[in-house]
Amino acid sequence: GQQLNQSPQSMFIQEGEDVSMNCTSSSIFNTWLWYKQDPGEGPVLLIALYKAGELTSNGRLTAQFGITRKDSFLNISASIPSDVGIYFCAGPALSGTYKYIFGTGTRLKVLA
Amino acid sequence: DTEVTQTPKHLVMGMTNKKSLKCEQHMGHRAMYWYKQKAKKPPELMFVYSYEKLSINESVPSRFSPECPNSSLLNLHLHALQPEDSALYLCASSLGQNQPQHFGDGTRLSIL
Numbered sequence: 001g002q003q004l005n006q007s008p009q010s011m012f013i014q015e016g017e018d019v020s021m022n023c024t025s026s027s028i029f030n031t032w033l034w035y036k037q038d039p040g041e042g043p044v045l046l047i048a049l050y051k052a053g054e055l056t057s058n059g060r061l062t063a064q065f066g067i068t069r070k071d072s073f074l075n076i077s078a079s080i081p082s083d084v085g086i087y088f089c090a091g092p093a094l095s096g097t098y099k100y101i102f103g104t105g106t107r108l109k110v111l112a
Numbered sequence: 113d114t115e116v117t118q119t120p121k122h123l124v125m126g127m128t129n130k131k132s133l134k135c136e137q138h139m140g141h142r143a144m145y146w147y148k149q150k151a152k153k154p155p156e157l158m159f160v161y162s163y164e165k166l167s168i169n170e171s172v173p174s175r176f177s178p179e180c181p182n183s184s185l186l187n188l189h190l191h192a193l194q195p196e197d198s199a200l201y202l203c204a205s206s207l208g209q210n211q212p213q214h215f216g217d218g219t220r221l222s223i224l
Contacts, residue, residue, distance in 0.1 A: 042202050042215035102154035
């Protein structure tokens with residue numbers, strides 16, 4: 001079945017550093033979503049991508065839809081302590097579907 | 113604040129109890145979802161309702177029974193649950209197919 005692998009699994013960074021993470025699939029996706037989940041809360045949508053090559057920003061966050069359509073990247077610039085959490089990528093299992101597959105997650109910890 | 117509201121936030125129940133989880137959204141979304149999430153894992157899809165009709169059942173045991181009384185409400189009826197059913201249960205909604213899903217903060221369920 002389809003799987004989304006996220007890398008790295010977890011990371012510690014210093015406050016103020018830039019962060020990069022990625023999400024890869026064995027099959028093509030036509031939509032990529034990036035979510036952040038804080039402890040005890042539901043995932044919050046950060047960025048949605050719909051077109052290969054698309055680059056979209058949301059404040060300090062920038063996400064890209066890979067040209068091959070099998071990967072996506074999320075960058076966080078100048079990290080702050082509240083960036084701590086788990087970041088999930090997600091994509092539709094099939095075109096014209098309600099079913100989304102979630103990546104394995106990247107756990108981010110920021111050292112002040 | 114999330115626009116998808118889930119109640120209760122926490123629920124502890126015995127294996128013989130019957131309880132219900134509730135979810136409400138007023139964004140005019142026509143698709144609603146139930147997910148189960150274990151600690152440090154991505155959300156796993158359980159059910160999808162589209163236009164108030166059950167669209168997807170991911171082979172969920174019958175001790176979980178979903179209900180969609182109207183386009184704004186989604187319930188999950190629980191009966192005779194097992195300890196391994198302890199998890200965070202997330203509700204989400206979306207405008208339609210291939211549209212980003214918006215999550216509530218979940219119900220933390222503990223089975224004694």
